[in-house]
Amino acid sequence: MNILYYVVHPDLDHSNANRSLLRKLPLHPQLKVIDLYDRYPSFSVNAVAEKELIDWADALFFQHPLYWYSVPALLKQWFEIVLTPGYAYGKEGTALAGKRWQHIISTGGNANAYRSEGYNQYSMEELLRPLESTAGLCRCEWHEPLIHFSAKHARGEQLNAFNDQVVNTLTDLLETR
């Protein structure tokens, strides 16, 4: 299975959790890791190049922090430029149909904050509905996001546990035909 893995963080140098996960990702010819902010520092996303990558891939991963209950600005820009009607959705827009779609999300707040009684008032599942709908409209297979709560100060065990979870998911997929 070909995996397209986007890392989307505007300031990777200052995100310990995201950087440490990135270092753990396996080197594999069927896994393409792309740092979106490095690729398009001025937001001029090249739709043609991205679509080529998508066509190659069987699974799409997006690793990013949760900003304002959503994706970082450049990933939103990527959605807008790349997921066009006739390509990703709408009549004959079947380029992404059947592909796996999964987010790897880091948050500042802890898991308790993402509950109806927590200070974010909604569960993560509810908050991420727009992303789920995005994947749904593209006829992708939505997989529950892997969420790293309280990532900002994560060290040692906690960090390793989450990173292993991601790496295992990827290696399992790479081994399936």
Place this chain on the structure above:
Amino acid sequence: MTTEHNYFMDALVFLGAAVVFVPVAKRAGLGSVLGYLVGGIAIGPYLLGLIEDSESILHFSEFGVVLLLFLIGLELNPGRLWGMRRQIFGLGGTQVMASAALLAAIALLFNFDWRLSLVAAFGLALSSTAIALQTLEERKLMATGAGQNGFAVLLFQDIAVIPMIALLPLLATTHAEATTTPWLQVLKAVAAIAVIILGGHFALTPILKRIASLHMREMFTAFSLALVIGIAQLMDYVGLSMALGTFLAGVLLADSEYRHELEIDIEPFKGLLMGLFFMAVGMSIDFNLLVNQLGPVVLLAVILIAVKALVLYALAWYLKMSNSDRLRFTAVLAQGGEFAFVLFSLATSTNIISLDDQSLLVLAVVISMICTPLLVNLVEYIIVKQHQNTPQPQDEIEENNGHILICGYGRYGQVIGRMLHGLGHSTTLLDSDPNQIELVRKFGFKVFFGDATRLDLLEAAGIGNARAVILTMDDQQLVTHLTGLIRKNWPSIVILARARNRQHAVDLYKAGANDISRETFSSALELGSSALNFLGMSKHNAWRAAQKFRHYDEKLLAAQFEMEGDEDTLIQLSHRSRRDLEEIYRQDQSILEENDNEWT
């Protein structure tokens, strides 16, 4: 020695009359044509008697019409000419045939000889290209429906006069002796036209390029004139219309990048010769005949104008022209023309028309010519009155798809030109170096060669309907000067200019540029951001830093521009930029120290 003196004296009289009468006529809103005509009458044999030989001057100045047709040809590339074929032959053909038929019928009604009637009718059916086009151009009506259709009619007439002249001998009562064998004559004519087409197509552009790269204006002018005169002589030699030959040469050069340069060089000669032509027409009025035969002459002129106006108005109505176009189209073309003179004198020499009849006809034509400016004025008056009474209708001038004019097509301009052209914008390029522009012509750019500081060239390149002008020359002073010049003459046009440095940027804003780009600034920012990236900053952050610096610096520049508006323009330029730079460095320290802590 005395003859030479006479030439100068003649020139002085003509130029003096033009300078006295034309401005007065223009000021009075009557147009230059009437001024020249009246000037001609004044210096002619019946008033001041300063010039006697009006006939040879008329003949000489007909060359103005030849130049005029060359210039018209330059405006019409073969494609456009082909596109106008229905207008030219349909509209033009109908106008000539209908007018001639009506005029001939009236003449036969008065029991004139049928040959006389026929020749007179066809001669009078032709309008005056010189007067009509001068009037259309002077009043800026060329782009209107009246102008376009009028031009088509005039073009047909210019073509139609050739068979008329050719067929004239068939009507002759006394046969002129055949000079050469007819097939040889035809062969010569075909050969001459082939020479013009092949030469114009293959040889002229390289020659023009060679001459242009000498950078000697007078050489270009000399060649342009020699070219036109040469073609005219060739056509004359083989017995074809000089005007048609030069028109053909003009059409062939219409796609050349030197077209505007040729236009500008020929234009003043054409203007002066046309003026001379109008004056000669004024001088040729035979006042003795006018007084003796007042009734018939006036009647003839009135019939001539009325019949032509009727036909023209009917055609305009049939073509559903707008009201004002209809009136203008009618007024501008309702007169006899210079080809009538040629036709009638030829008919006289072959005894179809008597000398007395010829004088009468010519006089009527001249009177109809004098009436044209008056008629046009009357029509304009009517149009204005109508406009005042009815709510303002839509603009009649066809909206020319706005193009973008790029002055200077070196490395800098090329990037802009390629980008705009690639995105499907129509771009017109102007450069003074023939080598820069040669190549891009092949790719569908409209390219013109010449000095952009000449207003007439800018106008010729279509600045009037351009959506924006982009100035990219590397000569700072030139760009500043040009910005001011364009701003003054076209107050509402968008001017984008390439600035060399801060000071130049300020100067350009002052001169009226809408936006500028400092040529080194953007690329310096790029390299600076690359440096930050190599120093370990992420690409995105380096990009943001460069953007931030750009905004900050542009703000400084704007402040500097505001400040210079009112104070110390006396400080030396070098001092000024040095002082500014110190100020900049001082401010840099405070502002860029701000920490950038937006992300977690």
